Ligand SMILES: Nc1ncnc2c1ncn2[C@@H]1O[C@H](COP(=O)(O)OP(=O)(O)OP(=O)(O)O)[C@@H](O)[C@H]1O
């Protein structure tokens with residue numbers, strides 16, 4: 029049996045320490061990343077749904093209706109900040125995602141409350157994200173019950189007798205998109221984005237580093253080839269691969285899971301391709317910065333991991349702290365998720381998605397420009 | 409202006425380590441210039457500066473009339489380069505590697521095919537074009553790499569230790585080819601550790617720890633210092649030109665002379 033030799037062990041230990049100390053990037057990554065991630069994710073994993081942007085159509089405009097709106101605000105679940113007139117405006121708010129819930133108060137609300145009748149109020153909830161929708165619906169129902177009991181007792185005091193069995197206030201909730209609230213419908217489109225991103229970013233991030241590791245880069249820099257030529261030449265094959273893989277994954281979503289897009293399929297493919305190019309640009313940028321394939325992989329993970337939590341993939345961005353919302357805004361996936369969910373679930377067109385699409389365009393162009401710039405044709 | 413390479417006081421520092429200091433030489437077109445020097449003496453660094461991929465810390469150089477600092481891309485278009493590191497794509501065939509470099513040098517269609525055929529014949533690649541580079545022996549890999557560097561008919565061919573680890577027969581083939589190309593008017597800059605190869609160059613530069621300690625034609629240098637072989641000549645120069653350098657003590661003790 030061989031004896032454990034401490035000296036050998038110590039020598040290896042020392043050598044490894046030196047390795048790590050020399051490689052600054054890995055050192056920072058090894059120490060800071062787990063902490064940063066723990067902090068970020070600790071905040072992000074917050075299933076409490078709060079302060080959903082809400083639009084109100086108050087047709088009654090009475091003291092009673094205003095009191096109801098205040099009670100809704102006091103639940104903390106909804107922020108009834110936007111006031112509109114008519115269904116069309118409500119639809120606009122919900123389609124664009126500016127509001128996730130709507131409250132519709134009928135014109136005769138005050139009269140019915142005062143006249144001891146039953147008042148009906150409609151609450152529409154965006155069901156794209158079933159977790160959020162469920163939370164809001166139960167909150168609304170609780171509120172309706174509480175208010176009713178309050179009114180009931182007021183009426184009891186005023187009349188001296190009960191006014192019948194029906195509740196004075198009936199808050200009717202309706203789920204707008206994804207009415208049976210299948211979380212699959214919500215998750216599959218998002219998964220498409222996430223998986224595409226992981227695979228493609230990983231693939232492309234190796235493309236240039238590999239040349240560096242093999243020594244072929246040294247030959248390439250002495251040729252007249254331009255950085256942008258090299259970049260685009262490396263990018264295009266991956267666009268094709270990405271497009272094929274995207275098509276397959278979408279077909280799987282549609283036929284296997286039965287999640288059929290409500291909106292335009294050509295538009296979906298067009299914007300998904302745009303997203304693809306953005307991801308490829310990220311991969312190339314990583315590849316031109318990294319010195320080894322291992323580094324490239326680590327950098328890719330730094331982008332991928334937060335994407336899962338900060339993009340709105342699992343948790344609604346609206347309920348995150350401001351800082352995390354801003355961080356999420358730096359991720360292309362965030363915009364793509366709005367696009368896929370918009371097309372899959374709401375069936376909206378480019379008129380609601382152009383902002384997100386333009387943002388993706390900007391990402392792609394800026395990232396490619398940086399990648400080309402970063403890739404210098406010198407060996408210094 | 410008529411010089412193929414004109415190098416004036418080139419200096420390259422990496423941090424505070426000086427890899428090349430004050431290298432000056434000139435080569436007319438159509439000549440073969442050889443670099444000889446021990447490992448780490450700075451041959452590759454000089455070559456890289458001349459290729460326009462390393463920026464000199466000081467000094468200036470023109471290659472084929474173009475400034476290495478301001479016109480590196482002009483230079484790259486006109487030179488053929490074979491790096492010291494193996495730099496073919498292992499997972500591509502010989503033909504595919506040639507095709508790739510033909511494309512990189514902007515050759516297409518008929519032209520590309522013609523150049524490819526010419527190079528295949530020149531190098532004697534023959535029926536190996538469909539073989540994977542990974543399956544080739546070291547000597548054949550070097551020949552393919554040379555082929556890739558010749559596709560675009562460069563005016564200047566720069567070879568960094570092309571015959572390192574290559575068998576004697578292939579070495580001979582290589583040098584016959586180099587002389588043939590020079591006769592056709594191509595300028596060749598080549599680094600080597602073999603004195604027999606260096607002996608056949610038109611010009612020779614001895615590089616010793618970043619300095620060009622001697623430069624001239626092998627015949628002239630041997631005659632003027634009354635040495636009959638290059639080994640002795642090199643030792644002689646190291647002792648005389650760089651005697652202040654502590655590093656040459658090791659060489660003296662090595663007892664080669
Ligand atoms: N990028 C770099 N950064 C720091 N030092 C470097 C760099 N490139 C080369 N050097 C150093 O410069 C010196 C000269 O290296 P160079 O490769 O030019 O030598 P060489 O003559 O080509 O050697 P060989 O015969 O082994 O190929 C070496 O000490 C090397 O370590």
Ligand SMILES: [Mg+2]
Pocket residue numbers: 451452453492568
């Ligand atoms: Mg070298």
